[in-house]
Amino acid sequence: MLAIQTNPQSAALAIDVGFGYTKAVSLAGGKVIFPSVVAPAGSPDAFDRLDKSDTGYRVRIKKGIDGPVEEWLVGELALKEGREVQYFQDWEKHSHPAHDAVLLAAAALTWNWPRAGGGITGISNPALVVGLPVDVWRDELQREGLKKHLEGLIAEVSVNGNGPVRVTFSRVYIYPQAAGAFLTVPDLPESGIVALVDVGQKTTDSAAIEIVNGRQRLVKTMCFSINKGMAALVEAVREEFRRQTGAPLPPQQAWETVKSGSLWYRGKEIDMAPAINKARAEIARAIADQVLAGWGERADFVRKVYLAGGGVLDLPALQNMFPAAAVLPDPQWANALGFLKVARGLAG
Ligand SMILES: Nc1ncnc2c1ncn2[C@@H]1O[C@H](COP(=O)(O)OP(=O)(O)OP(=O)(O)O)[C@@H](O)[C@H]1O
Ligand SMILES: [Mg+2]
Structure with a gap:
């Protein structure tokens, strides 16, 4: 379990949804990496039958107030068990329906979210920063489209059968890849x-x-x-x-x-x-x-x-x-x- 995060100044989460691997890290100490691959989980009992020791994640997502429930296998588990494995192929990967599944799984795993239906808990929702390839980022329509989509995102997310948490972001910012990496250079001349x-x-x-x-x-x-x-x-x-x-x-x-x-x-x-x-x-x-x-x-x-x-x-x-x-x-x-x-x- 992650430490309870009460200081809003450190309510920050970063997710790099790559074509190959999703990398997420937060100021609550969460850090996770998995292949950016999903597969529909199929019938609910197939979903429950999966061995808990498998790597990868079984993710249940309910978007909005009363949206339909989606069930996905994410990461290694999708590669191993999934029949209709989906990779991001499009240049505009964030418009792929699997993008939210990967992003919400990463978010759920790296932040201490309030339990779904638990009312006001005093836990801060984090600010989220995600990236886009430099050339996609330049396109204002793409950049703003992704920002609006993520700002409006609210979902109940359950990973590997754990009680669902309510995921939503206080602020969202889209940053160009490579420029993000630049911020970590230790010895700029x-x-x-x-x-x-x-x-x-x-x-x-x-x-x-x-x-x-x-x-x-x-x-x-x-x-x-x-x-x-x-x-x-x-x-x-x-x-x-x-x-x-x-x-x-x-x-x-x-x-x-x-x-x-x-x-x-x-x-x-x-x-x-x-x-x-x-x-x-x-x-x-x-x-x-x-x-x-x-x-x-x-x-x-x-x-x-x-x-x-x-x-x-x-x-x-x-x-x-x-x-x-x-x-x-x-x-x-x-x-x-x-x-x-x-x-x-x-x-x-
Ligand atoms: N431990 C490792 N040792 C060597 N190579 C590795 C290791 N882990 C990952 N890689 C290499 O890193 C590549 C993925 O890199 P990365 O996670 O930066 O890509 P991505 O961000 O998912 O992709 P993109 O930026 O195109 O969206 C893999 O294809 C593999 O070649
Ligand atoms: Mg990358």
Whole structure:
């Protein structure tokens, strides 16, 4: 159980709903990460039959005052048990119906919410900060649409059979990815252009600031998203498998093969390590080339490049492809931790 949170100044929650993983962290001490995958829970008894020791979450959601009850498997459990597994595929992932299920599950797990139907309890609802890829964030309609939607969100949420809690946010702010991660950089120089590259599952975001006499200014032309991330590695594995066997490889197995380096097919072990290593090198090169091209002639004048996002853990070669590159501590958490700083400012 999380500590009761009574100080409104620290009523802050940050959720980074990535294409690959949802990361949530709050000032009440909650922290959670799970794959951004959901599946409808199916019949209610299938929902109840699931083993409590399974990782992942069974989530019941009732939106509004008297909305219908939705039941979802979220995270690893959806991958394992779900029949109609849903990933976010759209560029505008927040318009996907599964987005709220993931976000509400993360919120329920990281904040000490009042019990549903419990009346006024003195517990503060937190301010919420979430992110969008830089290019989606630029689109005011998208940004404001998401903000309005989350501001209006009120739901009773029950995770893994626990008593339902009432989730609603006191304030909502939408922040650009990469710029969020920037807020966690521990050692910004006094002057010069510094950039941050956030390599995610499906997108890579770039942000840059120019520092003059300790004052920061966003370099807008260096802030953008490119449509490439670690999902390309899974695609490369599927392509190689098809080349070797002629058969399709389901995405989930391809994902596991990326981690293990090999798989068994019709009694034979197929070594995927060479194909994976080649794909890693190619993807790192492609990401670096596209980002550097986006920076244009400013690329040569960047003083330091910070690398964030879970993808940089899988692509160590990136460090040699950018000038003076350094991987942030906890790179996969960088956006969420940056958003939490913004949320704390809103709450106070
Ligand atoms: N422990 C780990 N070691 C190595 N790589 C990891 C680890 N955990 C995650 N990754 C990598 O991180 C990637 C996901 O990164 P991240 O969580 O930053 O993406 P995302 O934010 O979900 O995606 P996007 O930003 O595109 O929406 C995975 O595809 C995997 O390659
Ligand atoms: Mg991300």
